Amino acid sequence: MKTASRILGTALFLDGFEVQDAPRYGAERRGAPIFAYVRADSREIHERGIIDRPDLVVVADDSLCQVPAAGVRLGLSAQTVVLIRSREDAATWRERLRVPGPMLVLPASSTDDDGGESLLGAECVGAAARLLGVVTRDSLKAATGQELERLPEEVRARNVRAALRVFDGHADHAGIVTGQPTLPLAAQEPPRWIDLQVESADVAAPTIHAGGTSVQVRTGLWRTMRPVVDHERCHRCHWMCALPCPDNALLVDDAGYPRVDLDHCKGCMICVAQCPFHVIHAVPEHEAQTAERAEAGDA
């Protein structure tokens, strides 16, 4: 997403705008939400950092909606366009998130899950550029090439094609992002400041007293591939697969079969590589979920 924001920033810059683009993130690890902000204006930009009233929000993966730290709904107004990359439709997401303004879906493609390269960033940029309506096709093409300069020629070409394909595909929504007028001062809600009181050090020291709090973080949301154990062919040699699991997310039942803790398995696929009998399979997460829903429906 950082690269995506740079492509969009460069494209806008090439089209003559004053530009600012910036990523913001915490832990640099898989599953941690990352934000990337792009501002463009015809005059010098003084604002910086967090965009509190965005004109366009691009959600690169719909699983982010379940991550509180991602704050997908923050700052949305009736003028904010929300574009979410998903396998489900816009009506579903409008219903789920109660988005007050225009809501669009960028269909997630199957390339995401096949272990091959993802063109997710390029696709998001292609759509965003078109929705803004002020980015030319040539600038998008040049910017994508420029920002991916260090990648091999063929990878760069694939990304450029993906960005342009999505750009072309969104002609119907060109310029849907109109921006929003600045709030007059009188309409601006004052901050609800409080007078922070002194509290005992027992409370105010940054100490985590509870053990096992990481259990509450559903790292299973980060998974794009799911390990599925074929119990019929499993030899129950669970020290081979369960022990190497870095997150202790492969539990062993009383009969000695490994069971995947789906709330916490991050989908690293180490168990798949470890299994000497090749009976743990890597299944794309969305396929596994579809199958689960179908099964639940049948029952």
Add this chain to the structure above:
Amino acid sequence: MRRLLTGNGAAAWGARLAEVDYIPAFPITPQTEIIERLAEWVDRGELNGRLVTLDSEHSMITAAGAAAATGARVFTATSSQGLLYGMEMLYTVSGWRAPFVLANVSRGLASPLTLEPDHNDVLAARDSGFIQLHAATCQEVLDLTLLAYRIAEDRRVRLPVLVNLDGFYLSFTREPVELPEPEQVRRVLPPFEPSTLRFRASAPVSQAVAVLGGGPYSYFRYEMHLAATQALVAFQQAAEDFAQVFGRSYASVERYRCDDAQYAFVMMGSFATKAKEAVDRLRDEGEAVGLVRPRMVRPWPEEELRAALSGMRGVAVIDQNLSTGKGGVLHSELCSALYGQPDAPPVLTSFIGGLGGRDIDAAELFEILRVTKRAVETGERPPPRLLYTEHELKEMRKLQAIAAVEHPAEEEATP
């Protein structure tokens, strides 16, 4: 050429255009992309200098001082915990009167550990003998790095200079930056003329001597202090030369829309540009308000600050730092500059915000002005405010619940 650069990129370009000879670097976290970029240029032969990795910031700053003492032009960079790890040597090498430039990427300090910026790291180095310049934009990061060499190498000063850029808000943020041509830079920043800084084989020099008794020690420390004050003149002269070549003017104190202002925000670093935006909005609605921003923090440009704020009715000081048990460093330093001065603004309100990257949004800046105006009108001075909202405390309480923090006060309150 105008192109998009991050603050990190701009700092690296500053060093490259200064044609530095030597870059000592601690290569591991919290080191930044500044060094990565320079390493790549050295590797490709685009920068004709030597980059050496050291085992810590302590060694890195020692190496920087030692190399500068031989007459080499030296650049190095660090951030937050790294600056503190090298703290002993900051004082030591400035005492050597070794001129070099250190870029610091500001970040809040542990504990608790965090990644986003505030100014407690750089202000911990406030009294170290380094000259301090604070950038607010990526362009300034580059330009101030060049100007920093002029100050450091000025014989009246000859002290190391720290150029500060805020983590994330500048370091990772890309903005259009005018990249000067090397030929133009040479007109403003000629090659380093080291004068007596000659540390050569077969010509021994003893630096970093020990002195006993307070007299000699005081002489050297007083001289450093007096030299630091000369940085104001050195900066002004360098900035004038710079403006002639590049058309960009830098004063030790920036004044934004202050001409007829009755009120001003005073801030340091990149968050000050957010205040510029707020000033524009407030001006649109008829408020006579401006922004005053010290670019130079050491030496403290007292005269320039007095002049900038003279005759104003109220000043709101927003500190992105917290001196525990006292309050905002900028606020107290400004009070000391203004106390007893004729035409000094009668009201200086104090706000602490932006710690660990906490946002200060437009609504808060508007409210800060409102509070300051009320103080002027009623004559009642509000206590310093630690910017914190109801919502933030609610979020904090959730985290504390997960951490199983017990609240004794609440238990007592329950009969």
